Amino acid sequence: MGKKIFFISRRMLLFVAGALGMLLLVLFFNATGIFTDYIVQIINISLINVILAVSLNLINGFTGQFSIGHMGFAAVGAYTSATVTTLIAKVTPRLPYTEFININGYIVFILALLLGGIVAAGIGFLIGFPSLRLKGDYLAIITLGFGEIIRTIFNNIDYVGGPRGLLGIPKFSNLIMIFVITLLSVIAIRNLVFSTHGRALLSIRENELASELVGVNTVRYKITAFTIGAFFAGIAGGLQAHLLQIAHPTQYGFLYSILVLIMVYAGGMGSITGSIIAAFALTFLSEGLRTALPGLGDLMHVKIGDEWRMVVYSLLLIIIMLFRTEVLMGMREMKLLVPEEEEHHGQHA
Amino acid sequence: MLVVENLQVSYGQIKALKGISFEVPQNKIVTLIGSNGAGKSTTLRSISGLIKSQAGSIKFNGKEIRNLPAHELVKLGMNHVPEGRKIFATLTVYENLEMAAWTVKNKKLFKERVDEVFELFPRLKERRNQLGGTLSGGEQQMLAVGRAIVTGGNFILFDEPSMGLSPLLVDEIFATIIKIRERGATILLVEQNAKQALEISDYAYVLEVGTIPFHGPACDIAANPKVKEAYLGI
Numbered sequence: 001m002g003k004k005i006f007f008i009s010r011r012m013l014l015f016v017a018g019a020l021g022m023l024l025l026v027l028f029f030n031a032t033g034i035f036t037d038y039i040v041q042i043i044n045i046s047l048i049n050v051i052l053a054v055s056l057n058l059i060n061g062f063t064g065q066f067s068i069g070h071m072g073f074a075a076v077g078a079y080t081s082a083t084v085t086t087l088i089a090k091v092t093p094r095l096p097y098t099e100f101i102n103i104n105g106y107i108v109f110i111l112a113l114l115l116g117g118i119v120a121a122g123i124g125f126l127i128g129f130p131s132l133r134l135k136g137d138y139l140a141i142i143t144l145g146f147g148e149i150i151r152t153i154f155n156n157i158d159y160v161g162g163p164r165g166l167l168g169i170p171k172f173s174n175l176i177m178i179f180v181i182t183l184l185s186v187i188a189i190r191n192l193v194f195s196t197h198g199r200a201l202l203s204i205r206e207n208e209l210a211s212e213l214v215g216v217n218t219v220r221y222k223i224t225a226f227t228i229g230a231f232f233a234g235i236a237g238g239l240q241a242h243l244l245q246i247a248h249p250t251q252y253g254f255l256y257s258i259l260v261l262i263m264v265y266a267g268g269m270g271s272i273t274g275s276i277i278a279a280f281a282l283t284f285l286s287e288g289l290r291t292a293l294p295g296l297g298d299l300m301h302v303k304i305g306d307e308w309r310m311v312v313y314s315l316l317l318i319i320i321m322l323f324r325t326e327v328l329m330g331m332r333e334m335k336l337l338v339p340e341e342e343e344h345h346g347q348h349a
Numbered sequence: 350m351l352v353v354e355n356l357q358v359s360y361g362q363i364k365a366l367k368g369i370s371f372e373v374p375q376n377k378i379v380t381l382i383g384s385n386g387a388g389k390s391t392t393l394r395s396i397s398g399l400i401k402s403q404a405g406s407i408k409f410n411g412k413e414i415r416n417l418p419a420h421e422l423v424k425l426g427m428n429h430v431p432e433g434r435k436i437f438a439t440l441t442v443y444e445n446l447e448m449a450a451w452t453v454k455n456k457k458l459f460k461e462r463v464d465e466v467f468e469l470f471p472r473l474k475e476r477r478n479q480l481g482g483t484l485s486g487g488e489q490q491m492l493a494v495g496r497a498i499v500t501g502g503n504f505i506l507f508d509e510p511s512m513g514l515s516p517l518l519v520d521e522i523f524a525t526i527i528k529i530r531e532r533g534a535t536i537l538l539v540e541q542n543a544k545q546a547l548e549i550s551d552y553a554y555v556l557e558v559g560t561i562p563f564h565g566p567a568c569d570i571a572a573n574p575k576v577k578e579a580y581l582g583i
Contacts, residue, residue: 203437211437214496216420
């Protein structure tokens, strides 16, 4: 019930301070050359994956729905924002022929990003409707189909490049930009989850019939979960397109959606902390194997090609799931993300 | 208080309720008895808005409520204690009650009602910090009833409250239903345990494959030779 707003609580300030500290550390290591630009790029991608995983967790982990077409929403966000910045406004991060930052360009970018999120949210709203009638596997198939439809549509619109993809997207996303937006997204979803509305989402996961019978409007909340989850996925897609400078239909395939799903499950259904850790861990694992495998091969005097990367990666995933059925975090959260009033969860003297 | 007329519900091609009519007067306990598949739960579920009905009318305090969504009906004072209890297994007893207060915005009222529940079921008070899923069947049923009290509502639908409980607990649950009625609530009870249900009820309807062949004051129904043979096993 009545809860302090997270923004002004002590824990929140600590959480933000800790996150900013890590950002400064990364910036410092990058400036001194300890972290190469390659490492920073992996951190960028990890942060985007954090938004994707946490927003999918809202739908799958907290509300108990089963969506596996999350990259479809990201595609909508990516193409929408990139169309605005690249094809319509034609803005660049720097003023032409100078090194000056193009402030107007960044404003257009932020607005484009938001527009991408809003359009994705609109699609999420529509996808929410089947969730009213379908559950589990059947809902999964619908969302899977949706993801593929979106991809195919972009594949066939010549205006956005069709199968060539949308090229030459200006590089607006940088570490600080991505970091700030990721932080805001995590805080927004965390605040939602611990609010009264978050309780409604959880109650749907726990027992949909019972929550309906105590007066929760399950229809509205399920659609809300899809809409908000899709909004943040759209934002993540937009960030990613302006980081990689390309939006290509194959980027948003089934495989990437599954990867995000694995992050949610490996981190723990209904744990924001888990999603954050898993997004970083799996992104770094996937990239790390690129150098680790050939290195291992050299040690054993055999040649281990890059084609083995996905085999080992999948194997490691199986091992994670087998030996940690509670996965990384289970349903727990790190203390900084839990409101102080919630500490004695449901305890009543 | 509740007047149902010619209610028809179908599951696809199958007609579960073929136009039944009954009423539940203010502050009375009315029971629907019948064998498996007679349509008892279907009747309750269509009244509380969990499933859609195809035809007929359901008037609640004079207002037509047929096919209103369940969460709207809760606000109107309709309260459904579902079959199989359906408590939130991973929430504590106290959290279950908090969740039940979803439509209760007044904190003082919530506290009062929780105290009332704990007075009625001291066992729940002892176990207020225990997870719902770890309670015994009887305690879960108490919690389900307690949840209905917290939600408020002066009209309570009970779907098989005695299911899976030992005879002693069944007595306790039925005693609670009488207490709830004394507090001013109106009750529509659905039971397989016809004998005990008839004992605490004022009026009874016998449901048989989607129709109501008999109805009358509970004592008359209990004395009806056909009912005796079919449902009471005497």
